[in-house]
Amino acid sequence: MDALGEIKKRIDIVEFINKHVPLQKAGRNFKAPCPFHSEKTPSFVVSPDRQIWHCFGACNEGGDIFKFLMKWENLTFGxxxxxxxxxxxxxLEKGSFVDNDWDQKQKLITINQYAADFYQFLLEKHRLGNKARQYLDSRGVNNKTAKYFYLGYAPKSWDSLLKFLTKKGYTALEILAAGLIIKTQGNRFYDRFRSRLMFPLTDLRGNILGFSGRVMDETTKGGQEMKYMNTPETAIYHKRENLFGLHQGHKDIREQNEIMLVEGEFDAILAHQFGYKQTVAIKGSALTQDHLRLIKRLTNRIVFALDMDQAGQEAIRRSIEEAEKFDFQMHVVNLKSGKDPADVLQSKADDFAQFYKDKQTIYEYLIDSYSLKQDLSTVYGQKAVIEAIIPYLANIYNPILFDHYLRLLSEKTNTPGETIKRALFDYRRKQKQGKKDQSGFATTRESDKKKNVEETLENYLLALLVQTSEQVYLLKKAGQELSENDYYSPSTYKLFKLAQSYTETTPKEILEQLNQNLPDELMDSYNRGFLYDLPTGDIDWKKEITKNILKIKKYSLKKQIQELMKSENETALKLKLKELTKVEKTLSII
Incomplete structure (x- = not known):
């Protein structure tokens, strides 16, 4: 057995995926909401028998354990x-599956790990770290927490890290690629981080991808030096994908089904120290789609605990529209005092606990925060609040939630709900007109709907092929009724064409022949059949097969008729209409 087969043999795909995505038993397979796109109805299916997965929703992707990990962590195959x-x-045998990108990334991770060891040693055990230890103490961070986050200290020297890593055998260019040093115009190199408290930035597995360095004396150089300095974009570090504390908190996030988002590293560190281990920092105030995709894999509930200054409140508002696309439940911890979470936790941890307990839903928070800025005793104040909230309400399509927040806004502004509804519908109408002509939008929606029906019928046909014992009947019936143009997917047509060459054998032999002879490019279509659920009970499979094939034919004929209606070929149009009538009549009596 080769290395790939041995790995698949030793790692069960259901157990592996279940570590990342909670799976539920569904017949002989397992199901979950797809982790790679937002959805409410589970369409992600994992087969323990075939050790494969497939999304029957928007992704329409699938594969084995390698493909899952590649997509989950954005990795190459190697x-x-x-x-x-x-x-x-x-x-793995030396030289097999060579992946230069992997080797380069691993080298950068190793360099960063050595750098983190260097910084951590200076903080914990060297006299140069005295100032940093005192600073951490003043911020309320204890030794246990400092070790847990592997905090460190970058000395004032211009080249101490450079010398340390050079002795480890790395060249200046390799250290430069890790973002740890800077190159001058004179082709000299010096340490990027100097006289700073160091926060390692890791991925979910704990690999160190980069660093954030904070000055400890904000009066340095007249306050002109950046408070925080981050690793620049490298082959392994991308700011828009990184969440500080996710490695430490991901298990608690999944267990509690909640993530608390804060702004800075100290906010996250103090939150963990005080027991809020589901907390991560978003490195500033920009919550990106990459962050949200990563969060969605772990939980569907976000709690914002950002600074209550203007920038923090604006960050919350900017995040809502993006987060709504992923169907998150969102709440806000209103700190009220204007301080950041770290300050509140350090000075009044009980207050923070109460603020957390009293957290509001995102829309309650927005209604209250906008109302505080206006004089609601005047019609102009009421109008300002309603106009500010309407763009957020426009993103709510759940009728229960919509009615709840509409009533809340109505009570707060003393304005009839019907009046607010009219203003909301007017806003939505203008938004649609701004983006696209209404008829074009409707046509697109209708097209997507038909596409989903055709995909479903074809997936069902594949399931009937591989999960029933009526393969011979199915293949002969499909051969009689369906032409190449009737199939939604060209790969399904090719698969059936190949299978039809085996109809003189037994059902078992048909599947054996397909397993042995199916080209790689058709394997995904074949596997989909094993993952699609068939109805249970006393089913007449020949009747079910006939109905499904005729439905596929019906949708194909409707598409052909639409095209012919644009032309002047009335003879061909009449023939297709006659054929459609015959198919629909047969379907009505089956």
Whole structure:
């Protein structure tokens, strides 16, 4: 058995995926909401029998354990292979599956790890770290927490880290690629981080991708030096994807089904120290779609605990529209005092606990915060609040939630709900007109709907092929009724064309022949059939097969008729209309 087969043998795909996505038993397979797009109805299916997964929703993707890890962590095949080989205890032969990108990334991670060890040693055990230790103490961070987050200290020297890493065998260019040093115009190098408290920035696995360095004396250089300095974009560090504290908190996030978002590293560190281990920092105030995709894999509930200054409140408002696309439940911890979470936790931890307990839903918070800025005893104040809130209400399509917040806004502004509804509908109408002509929008929605029906019918046909014992009947019936143009997917047509060459054998032999001879490019279509649920009970499978094939034919004929109506070929149009009538009549009596 080769390395790939041995890895698949040792790692069960259901157990592996279940560590990342909670799966529920569904017949002989397992289901979950797809982790790669937002959805309410679970369409992500995992088969323990075939050790594969497939999304029957918007993604329409699938594969084996390697493909899942590649998509989950945005890895190349070589990267996923080496991670899974390590987890399975399978030794890869030297030179096999060469992946230069992986080797380069691993080198940068190793360099960063050495740098973190260097910084951490200076903070914990060297006299140069005295000032940093005193600073941490003044911020309320204890030794246990400092070790937990692997905090460190970058000395004032211009080249101490450079010298340390050079002795470890790395070149200046390799250290530069990790973002740890800066190159001058004179081709000299010096340490990027100097006289700073160091926060390692990690991925979900704990690999150190970069650093954030904070000055401890904000009066340095007249206050002109940046408070925080981050690793620049490198082959492994991308700011828009990184959440500080996610490695430390991801298990608690999943267990509590909640993530608390704060602004800075100290906010996250103090939150963990005081027991809020589901907390991560978003490195400033920009919550990106990459962040939200990552969060969605762990939880569907976000609690914002950002600074209550203007920038923090604006960050909350900017985040709502993006987060709504992923169908998150959102709440806000209103700190009221204007201080950031770290300050409140350090000085009055009980107050923070009460603020957390009293957290509001995102829309309650918005209504209250806008209302405080206006004089609601005047019609102009009421109008200002309603106009500010309407763009947020426009994103709510759940009728229960919509009615709740509409009533809340109505009571707060003393304005009839019907009046607010009219203003909201007017806003939505203007938004639609601004983006696209209404008829064009409707046509697109209708097209998507038809596409989903055709995909579903074809997936059902594949399931009937591989999960029933009526393969011979199905293949002959499909051969009689369906032409190449009737199939939604070209790969499904090719698969059926190949399977039809085996109809002189038994049902079992048909599947065996397909398993042995199916080209790789058709394997995804074949696997989909094993993951699609068939109805249970006393089913007449030949009747079910006939109905499904005729429905596929019906949708194909309707598409052909639409095209012919644009032309002047009345003879061909009449023939297709006659054929459609015959198919619909047969369907009505089956």
């Amino acid at each position: 990267e996923a292979l080496k991670i899974l080989a390590q987890e399975a205890g399978v030794k």
